Each structure stands twice: as structure tokens, then as C-alpha cells.
Amino acid sequence: MxxxxxxxxxxxxxxxxxxxxxxxxxxxxxxxxxxxxxxxxxxxxxxxxxxxxxxxxxxxxxxxxxxxxxxxxxxxxSQEEWEAMGKKWKSILDDKIWLMTKLRDELGECIGCGCLSLNRCRLRNPDDELGALGNGATLWKKND
Ligand code: FES
The missing domain is CATH 1.10.1660.10 (Multidrug-efflux Transporter Regulator; Chain: A; Domain 2)
Known part of the structure; x- marks a missing residue:
């Protein structure tokens, strides 16, 4: 139709x-x-x-x-195509829920602060893996 x-x-x-x-x-x-x-x-x-x-x-x-x-x-x-798409969305949503839960649990440090610093704020920069290596351009320093 x-x-x-x-x-x-x-x-x-x-x-x-x-x-x-x-x-x-x-x-x-x-x-x-x-x-x-x-x-x-x-x-x-x-x-x-x-x-x-x-x-x-x-x-x-x-x-x-x-x-x-x-x-x-x-x-x-088809049913199989729906199920495959649903599994992908479930995985995406699981990741988002994990991240949102993590951010919610770490929000306490930010209440009343408001700095939104890239260096120390987990809300502003939640996955700062390089931050664990130190401040500044750590990757550049590491490869120099
Ligand atoms: S707002 Fe300052 S640590 Fe997040």
C-alpha cells in the first residue's frame, strides 16, 4: 500500500x-x-x-x-531482524545507563562547586583516561 x-x-x-x-x-x-x-x-x-x-x-x-x-x-x-536490532539497542542503553549512573554517583563532588574543570571534574570529563597519567599534554610528553 x-x-x-x-x-x-x-x-x-x-x-x-x-x-x-x-x-x-x-x-x-x-x-x-x-x-x-x-x-x-x-x-x-x-x-x-x-x-x-x-x-x-x-x-x-x-x-x-x-x-x-x-x-x-x-x-x-522479520522477527529475527527486530531481535537483532533490539539487542544492539539494549547494549547501547546498557552503556548509557552505566555512564549516567556513574555520573549521578559522582555528582556529589560537583554540587556547590561549579568549576566544570577538565582537569578535575568527573561530570565535565568523565572518561579522562589520560588524566590518570598526569596533568597537561601527557600523550605528547609521553611520545616525545
Ligand atoms: S563542578 Fe567542580 S568538580 Fe565538578
Whole structure:
């Protein structure tokens, strides 16, 4: 079943400009009919649902794009394809939850401080692995 841009926008509850943006980014696809009007396969509704869900989960546009790249663009995904995408998202979310929990637990040091120093603030620079080697350009010094 093919849908017009207006029908997709209404059924997916997104703006037409959002559809154009998703298409420009290669996240959804359409074709032109003989009247040069944009048409979408109804499976685009599921892809948009994936985009909106990914956004609600706090995933980046790139993470959502990678998930969509693993799904067929012209038909509904199989159960196996859904499960594979779900596993990738679970892994991404596990990493984000770990990082957010770590930042939350270390926030106490920052309350009332406000320095946001790259050298000592774990909130501003949570993965400062080089910081463990010392202050300044440690990598440059190390390789000199
Ligand atoms: S704001 Fe000062 S240590 Fe984080």
C-alpha cells in the first residue's frame, strides 16, 4: 500500500518537514509517481516508529540510523531482524545507563562547586583516561 506524504505525516504524527529530514538523512525512502508526487510504502510507518522510539530513548541520530540500516527499507522487518536490532539497542542503553549512573554517583563532588574543570571534574570529563597519567599534554610528553 502506498501513501502520500500527507498521509504518512498524519498517521505517524510527524510534520512533513520531519519526513523530508528523515529522507534526506537516508532513514526513510520514497519514490515519485507519474504526477511527480512523493509516495511511501506503508512500511515507512514502522521505520518512523523506530525513529521516534529511538529519540524517546535518548539515542543519537547516528545510533538510530545504524539501527535502521540493519532493517529492510522496502518491507516490514522479520522477527529475527527486530531481535537483532533490539539487542544492539539494549547494549547501547546498557552503556548509557552505566555512564549516567556513574555520573549521578559522582555528582556529589560537583554540587556547590561549579568549576566544570577538565582537569578535575568527573561530570565535565568523565572518561579522562589520560588524566590518570598526569596533568597537561601527557600523550605528547609521553611520545616525545
Ligand atoms: S563542578 Fe567542580 S568538580 Fe565538578
Amino acid at each position: 502506498e501513501l502520500s506524504v500527507g498521509q504518512v505525516a498524519k498517521r505517524a504524527e510527524v510534520t512533513v518537514s520531519a519526513l523530508h529530514f528523515y529522507e534526506q538523512k537516508g532513514m526513510i525512502a520514497s519514490w515519485r509517481n507519474q504526477g511527480n508526487q512523493r509516495r511511501y510504502d506503508s512500511s515507512v510507518l514502522r521505520r518512523i516508529a523506530v525513529i521516534k522510539t529511538g529519540q524517546q530513548l535518548g539515542l543519537s541520530l547516528e545510533e538510530i540510523k545504524q539501527a535502521l540500516a540493519s532493517l529492510p527499507i522496502d518491507r516490514a522487518p
